[in-house]
Amino acid sequence: TQLLEQSPQFLSIQEGENLTVYCNSSSVFSSLQWYRQEPGEGPVLLVTVVTGGEVKKLKRLTFQFGDARKDSSLHITAAQPGDTGLYLCAGSNTNAGKSTFGDGTTLTVKP
Amino acid sequence: NAGVMQNPRHLVRRRGQEARLRCSPMKGHSHVYWYRQLPEEGLKFMVYLQKENIIDESGMPKERFSAEFPKEGPSILRIQQVVRGDSAAYFCASSLRTAFLNTEAFFGQGTRLTVV
Numbered sequence: 009t010q011l012l013e014q015s016p017q018f019l020s021i022q023e024g025e026n027l028t029v030y031c032n033s034s035s036v037f038s039s040l041q042w043y044r045q046e047p048g049e050g051p052v053l054l055v056t057v058v059t060g061g062e063v064k065k066l067k068r069l070t071f072q073f074g075d076a077r078k079d080s081s082l083h084i085t086a087a088q089p090g091d092t093g094l095y096l097c098a099g100s101n102t103n104a105g106k107s108t109f110g111d112g113t114t115l116t117v118k119p
Numbered sequence: 120n121a122g123v124m125q126n127p128r129h130l131v132r133r134r135g136q137e138a139r140l141r142c143s144p145m146k147g148h149s150h151v152y153w154y155r156q157l158p159e160e161g162l163k164f165m166v167y168l169q170k171e172n173i174i175d176e177s178g179m180p181k182e183r184f185s186a187e188f189p190k191e192g193p194s195i196l197r198i199q200q201v202v203r204g205d206s207a208a209y210f211c212a213s214s215l216r217t218a219f220l221n222t223e224a225f226f227g228q229g230t231r232l233t234v235v
Contacts, residue, residue, distance in 0.1 A: 050226035050227050053223060
């Protein structure tokens with residue numbers, strides 16, 4: 009059984025601070041996705057990474073896929089209250105529809 | 120271009136009743152996936168369907184749960200004789216007809232099932 013562990017589970021920071029969220033596994037994944045989920049809503053895809061060592065940037069968000077494709081990180085620069093939400097990583101080996109999800113990191117950014 | 124549509128958004132059932140959750144995939148998508156999410160947890164894969172076929176049901180409980188994706192109409196996740204432990208958010212996702220490695224899947228807003 010493939011497992012993804014996310015850390016930290018909860019993170020509360022002040023507006024303007026930087027943060028990093030981690031997603032680790034002992035298994036190799038062909039691709040890894042990061043989602044953001046707000047209360048009462050479904051997950052919204054932020055990025056997909058597929059190549060070991062890949063780095064993708066989305067405005068203030070930087071995503072990295074580990075060289076061995078077992079882990080990933082999400083770094084947010086100058087966090088804003090609008091970044092508040094549940095961040096989920098998910099790995100897949102068949103297609104991205106069947107994915108193994110981590111339990112998420114709940115981020116709260118205080119103004 | 121409507122996204123993945125799920126209904127109802129909220130469903131309350133008494134123990135022993137049946138729950139039917141519906142999912143209409145994005146236009147052009149013929150691959151549907153169902154996930155369950157317990158409070159403060161990630162999503163757990165349940166079943167993967169294509170039109171009229173169940174491709175992978177490795178995450179489905181052996182009893183009381185079933186899913187279908189008919190030729191016409193939405194995909195249905197059916198839970199018979201619900202128990203309180205079935206209370207959760209159920210999400211549907213869909214992907215393009217030619218699903219292959221790294222195809223992106225898009226999620227609906229979910230159905231929150233509460234069993235009382």
